[in-house]
Amino acid sequence: MFIEGAKILSIGGAEQSHVNIANQGQVFYEYLARIANHLAVLHPRHEPLRFLHLGAGALTLARWAQVKYPGSEQVAVDIERELMDFVLENLPLPAGTRLRPIVADARTVLEDQLSDQQFDAIILDIFTGDDAPEHLTTPDYYALLASRLTPKGTLFVNVGDDPPLRFTDRQVDAAREHFAFVALSAPPEMFSRKFPGNLVLTATNALIEPELVAACQTAGPHPSEVRAGLDLDGFGKP
Numbered sequence: 001m002f003i004e005g006a007k008i009l010s011i012g013g014a015e016q017s018h019v020n021i022a023n024q025g026q027v028f029y030e031y032l033a034r035i036a037n038h039l040a041v042l043h044p045r046h047e048p049l050r051f052l053h054l055g056a057g058a059l060t061l062a063r064w065a066q067v068k069y070p071g072s073e074q075v076a077v078d079i080e081r082e083l084m085d086f087v088l089e090n091l092p093l094p095a096g097t098r099l100r101p102i103v104a105d106a107r108t109v110l111e112d113q114l115s116d117q118q119f120d121a122i123i124l125d126i127f128t129g130d131d132a133p134e135h136l137t138t139p140d141y142y143a144l145l146a147s148r149l150t151p152k153g154t155l156f157v158n159v160g161d162d163p164p165l166r167f168t169d170r171q172v173d174a175a176r177e178h179f180a181f182v183a184l185s186a187p188p189e190m191f192s193r194k195f196p197g198n199l200v201l202t203a204t205n206a207l208i209e210p211e212l213v214a215a216c217q218t219a220g221p222h223p224s225e226v227r228a229g230l231d232l233d234g235f236g237k238p
Helices: 030-042 060-068 081-090 139-147 166-176 188-192 210-219 230-235
Strands: 007-011 014-019 050-054 073-078 098-103 119-124 149-161 181-186 197-204 225-228
Touching (some): 030 060, 139 166, 166 181, 188 225
Parallel strands (some): 050 073, 050 119, 119 149
Antiparallel strands (some): 007 014, 181 197, 181 225
């Protein structure tokens, strides 16, 4: 159930984002809440971080980040100038938000405007299964993303997919070529490969201890399952 007084960003009749202006630390959509909860587990200190949002939407996680990690430096990239302008004009960010909007492709921006920068958290929210732009799904793109993370930084990728989740398999394989740790998280039914939906791919340049993986699963939203290591190997071999 949507929150009374909240705003919903809809593009082409499809709901894209939900923003509660009265409580911008609230994250409504399940997969975005999963990213937020896992990020809070992996970066537990409430100190400023450097965020890169690839695919801006309504800047839901940028709003959450300002509430959770006040004073953070944030960059939001979207290829649609009109969308970015519309969101910033109609859905004001929390007071004190330090956000740099960039209109660009999510790959070329890493090679050009942000070629010398690194981030504590990168959120890639563009994928829609086999309709995803191919140049944002390849192993060399994951290599580029890995190079833009700080040593303890975390990449989160929203992977939308349909059964039998072959696109998800390709993203896991691509990420594993360049990251020390890769995990998938979603409601448990998604791991049956029988349902369409969203999975969150988490990747880091440093290994993550099993206790933190378990803490991410506990953080939810529930029901929740996180697969990494051998458990993720099994998912790739139905």
